[in-house]
Amino acid sequence: MRVSVVLCTHTLERYADCREAAESVLGQSHGDVELVLVSDGNEDVYDQFETDFGDRDGVVTHCNDENVGLLESRNNGAEVATGDVVAFLDDDAVAADDWVERLVAAYESETDRRAVGGRMVPAWVAGKPSFLPEEFYWLVGVTHRGFGPDGDPDTPGEVRNTFGSNISFRRDVFLDLGGFEDDIGGRQGSKNLQGGETELCARLESEYGQGVYYVPEALVAHKVFDYRTDPGWLVDRAFWQGYSKRGMEVLVPESTGDESDFLGRLLFEFAPGRLRGLVGSPSVAGVLQLLFLGVLTGFVGAGYLYGITVWG
Numbered sequence: 001m002r003v004s005v006v007l008c009t010h011t012l013e014r015y016a017d018c019r020e021a022a023e024s025v026l027g028q029s030h031g032d033v034e035l036v037l038v039s040d041g042n043e044d045v046y047d048q049f050e051t052d053f054g055d056r057d058g059v060v061t062h063c064n065d066e067n068v069g070l071l072e073s074r075n076n077g078a079e080v081a082t083g084d085v086v087a088f089l090d091d092d093a094v095a096a097d098d099w100v101e102r103l104v105a106a107y108e109s110e111t112d113r114r115a116v117g118g119r120m121v122p123a124w125v126a127g128k129p130s131f132l133p134e135e136f137y138w139l140v141g142v143t144h145r146g147f148g149p150d151g152d153p154d155t156p157g158e159v160r161n162t163f164g165s166n167i168s169f170r171r172d173v174f175l176d177l178g179g180f181e182d183d184i185g186g187r188q189g190s191k192n193l194q195g196g197e198t199e200l201c202a203r204l205e206s207e208y209g210q211g212v213y214y215v216p217e218a219l220v221a222h223k224v225f226d227y228r229t230d231p232g233w234l235v236d237r238a239f240w241q242g243y244s245k246r247g248m249e250v251l252v253p254e255s256t257g258d259e260s261d262f263l264g265r266l267l268f269e270f271a272p273g274r275l276r277g278l279v280g281s282p283s284v285a286g287v288l289q290l291l292f293l294g295v296l297t298g299f300v301g302a303g304y305l306y307g308i309t310v311w312g
Contacts, residue, residue, distance in 0.1 A: 004083030010040040018091035041067035075179035087168035102218035117162025118218025126226035161201035242303025
């Protein structure tokens with residue numbers, strides 16, 4: 001099975017990280033991997049792609065005519081890809097050397113499986129913040145506590161969607177669905193809406209009756225830079241993620257059940273469990289995480305309420 005991995009970037013400022021991501025794809029243990037490098041309208045990035053990878057076997061380079069954003073860039077990459085499966089990796093991520101092999105095994109174990117994704121793990125570039133609870137790792141693009149088919153990130157099985165930096169589709173299915181909705185972040189004048197993977201996977205469920213098969217052993221490390229560990233950035237991110245949830249609830253009404261289930265566990269299982277743990281074994285880090293869990297939950301809720309005023 002041939003797998004095409006689409007990797008997109010827009011600026012040379014991120015090129016060193018993008019190159020590391022590309023090398024992780026080229027170092028995969030699976031024998032038939034194609035790397036599709038997409039420059040989002042930046043000729044300098046495209047020229048660097050050609051310099052570094054143009055003579056490498058199994059590499060396709062593409063430059064958009066203009067800066068069109070990540071989702072359309074991914075779609076363009078899938079169009080020029082030649083694999084049976086198209087997978088997506090971000091330019092600030094590094095794939096484990098058996099990542100593609102794990103994805104392929106899931107496809108081959110069930111012949112009608114249309115989409116497979118894996119687990120995102122943190123690469124703490126600036127050090128792990130002691131105050132950030134694992135329930136909110138999703139704010140930094142990492143698989144969080146409570147994710148998974150049974151609310152357990154160690155359990156394989158079908159989920160609605162995985163992160164966009166560790167998700168794959170049979171290419172014919174992806175193209176049949178029309179790829180990512182490239183204006184999902186711009187409707188009604190909003191530039192803050194997130195959820196391209198959610199929207200696409202809702203269409204996958206509607207058309208094919210299945211979600212994404214989650215493989216926890218298919219690992220991609222997401223670099224968490226220093227700005228992403230700043231409490232102010234995290235609070236702002238939480239607010240706009242709450243806003244996004246309301247937007248997706250309006251645009252794709254059937255897509256937000258996972259968030260509702262997670263909120264229930266957060267309020268009635270995770271938070272009380274943390275409190276009981278502090279009573280039995282108090283720690284400064286534990287107190288900070290419980291407090292920040294409350295703060296972040298509040299800002300997600302505030303963003304959601306703001307979303308109601310915008311989206312209705």
